[in-house]
Amino acid sequence: MAMSESYNNNVINVETIQFPQHLLLPSVQNILKLRIINNSDKQENVRLNISGERVDITIKNSDSDTISIPQNDNKVLDLEILPKADGFGIISIEVEWFKVVQFTVKVQKVRENVPTEKTNEIWQKYTPPPSLEPEGFDPNEFLLDLSKGEIKKLNKGICKLEDELEDTPPEEAIKIADLKNELSECLQSLIKAYIHNQEFDNALSIIREHSNEQNKEYLLRNAIRAYFFIDFESMISAIDLIDDVNDKSALMKTVSLDLIKKNPSNALQVLEKLREERDFYVRGIFQIILNFLNNSQNEQAESLLMKLFYLAKNGENINYDLMKDVVYSIAEKFTPQKAEKVILSIEDQQLKEKLAKDLFDDIYRMVDEVREKIEHRSIASYRYRVNISTQQGENFTKFAAMGGNVSDNILAGQFDFDILVVSLISQNFSLFPTLDRLYSDIAQQDEKQIGYVIFPSKESLNQEELPILSEVLKRLIASKTQAIQMKIYNIDFIPYLGKPTLIIGAEESRGLPLKEKLERSLSSVNINLNTDLFEGGKIIGYLMKIFNQQITRPINLVFSYEFINQYEEFLNCINLLV
Structure with a gap:
């Protein structure tokens, strides 16, 4: 008996193409075949949810309960x-379809480029104020290429001028002024020569010993500025020692601004000494970044932008505006993808969300994206009730292999019935579905019970078949005390009439009352009594022998094929017999 349910869909169809019509025994191969048809133009996946009561079920030709079916296959x-x-x-079998469902969602995507360039406007905030812009300074004007001999000669000339100045009486004011001017020019030439020859200590000594306070400050500042271009490493180390x-x-x-355009890497080292002066430090870094970008030194520029980002994020007080400007600059000058990585690196979730929100239109865009999800849809379910037995023996195996079957109440030893229907001749169709349905309907509708045995003999119970049937009937029925009370009806079928x-x-004494009883309720059925050709036969004799002559003689009932349809x-006919 089977109960099934399927659900309308045009993609997956499920059909049972083979169902075991025989008694299920451990010694017999009991196969139920399902065909799953994929009508789509792509692979589909289904899962079989299988369970059994008093039976074990395995999928013989698959290692998994999830099955992949190729397109149109x-x-x-x-x-x-x-x-x-x-x-x-x-x-119990449920076929579950893993249906792929497409749906559209709005998805946040990182842009390829920023929609509008803003760095020129943003970076105006980080331009050094005019008061810090150095006056035009050319270090070459503070260098003089003299040989050692020329420097020695210049030193002698300075000594001579100093002696002459010392010997000149005060009243010769004009001469004193001329000597001082000449001496000043010689000292400046000597300072420039020492700087050119990388003898800064000598230049510093000249400045300290021979300059007045006003001139000393001018010479010292310009000497230092010039020497940063001549020997940067020495000057950056010595600057802290000059008091x-x-x-x-x-x-x-001033030195850092001197160096930014000509040597930005050196300018950066100078700026590190000004790190505590945060405003100028940030402005200077931005100027170096701009210089790097103008010279296609993108890697160095990106590194400095990240330096500013960490400075803004990790200080005692977070500089949010600087952080935002830096991240935007990374998005415009490099890629929005890199800017997003910087945002995602922020540990503070609230800060991360705020920055992403404020820069959303610059870094992100919303797009329609088609996605897929798997919906598990039950497309078919089956519940089969099958007759099962653990009986062993060669004849039981042969009985089942030939299509024999027995109602489950007999198999379970429940003999609460007195009508046994047997079909012992092979038909052109399987009688099991009809008899099993009949068995169930009588029990459910009228609360009556019958038993049945099917053995589709192909050779009229010859010497090979009769022992098989005999052992099954004896072991399951004839050996039971209830057997002598049973009325046995041997049914057969003939073509359409x-x-x-x-x-x-049957003999008239038993057949006529039965005929009259049936005719009273079955007006649309032709009922004939035959006491000759259809009354006996070998099968009746075999049954009497199997039951040791202890049963009432079985009655033959021959139905035309119309009853099958x-x-x-x-x-109604069988029900009237109960």
Whole structure:
């Protein structure tokens, strides 16, 4: 008996193409075949949810309960059933389709480029104020290429001028002024020569010993600025040791601005000495970044932008505006993807979300994206009730292999019935579905019970078949005390006669009352009593012998094929026998 349910869909179809019509035994191969058809132009996946009561079920030709079916193809699954008890078993099968469903969602994507360039406007905020812009300074004007001999000669000339100046009486003011001017020019030439020859200590000594305070400050600042171009490494190390300079911080700012365009890497080292002066430091870094970008030194520029980012993020107080400007600059000058990575690196979730929100239109865009999800849809379910037994023996195996079957109440030893229907001749069709349905309907509708045995003999119970049937009937029924109370009806079928026709084969004393009883309720059925040709036969003799002559002589009932198509008439007829 089977109960099934399927759900409309045009993609996957499921059909049962083979169902075991025989009694299920452990010694027999019990195969239920399902065909799953894929009507789509792509691979589809289904899963079989299988359970059994009093039976074990395995998918014989698949290692998994999830099945992949190629496009426009089908797959046949062999379900092997192993009985574990006597009576009936339940097979439950649900076919679940992994349906791929496409849907559209708005998705945040990182842009390829920023929509509008803003760095020129943003970076205006980080231009050094005019007060810090150095006056035009050419270090070459503070260098003089003299040989050692020329420097020696110049030193002698300076000494001579100093002696002459000392010997000149005060009243010769004009001469003194001329000597001082000449001496000043010689000293400046000597300072420039020492700087050119990388003898800064000598230049510094000249400045300290021979300059007045006003001239000394001018010479010292310009000597330092020039020497940063001549020997940067020495100067950057020595600058902290020079104490003669007033407002050294201002000088270092000037030096850094001197170097930015000509040597930005050196300018960066100078700026590191001004790190505590945060505003100028940030402005200077931005100027170096701009210089790097103008010279296609993108890697160095990106590194400095990240330096500013960490400075803004990790300081005592977060400089949010600087952080935002830096991240935007990375997006425009490099890629929005790099800017997003910087945002994602922020540990503070609230800060991360704020920055992403404020820069959303510059870094991100919303696009429609088609996605897929898997919906698990039940497309078919089956529940089969099958007759099962754990009986062993060669004849039982042969009985099942030939298509023999027995109602589950007999198999379970429940003899609460007195009508036994047997079909012992092979037909052109399987009688099991009809008899099993009949068995269930009588039990459910009228609360009555019958038993049945099917053995589709192909050789009229010859010497090979009769022992098989005999052992099955003796072991399952004839050996039971209830057997002597049973009425046995041996049924057979003949071709269509144009109208449902039943021939009762029995002696008149038993057949006539039965005929009259049936005619009272079955007006649309032709009922004939035959006490000759259909009354006996070898099968009746075999049954009497199997039951040791202890049963009432079985009655033959021969139905025309119309009863197979008109099931209700068949049900009513058998029901009247109970």
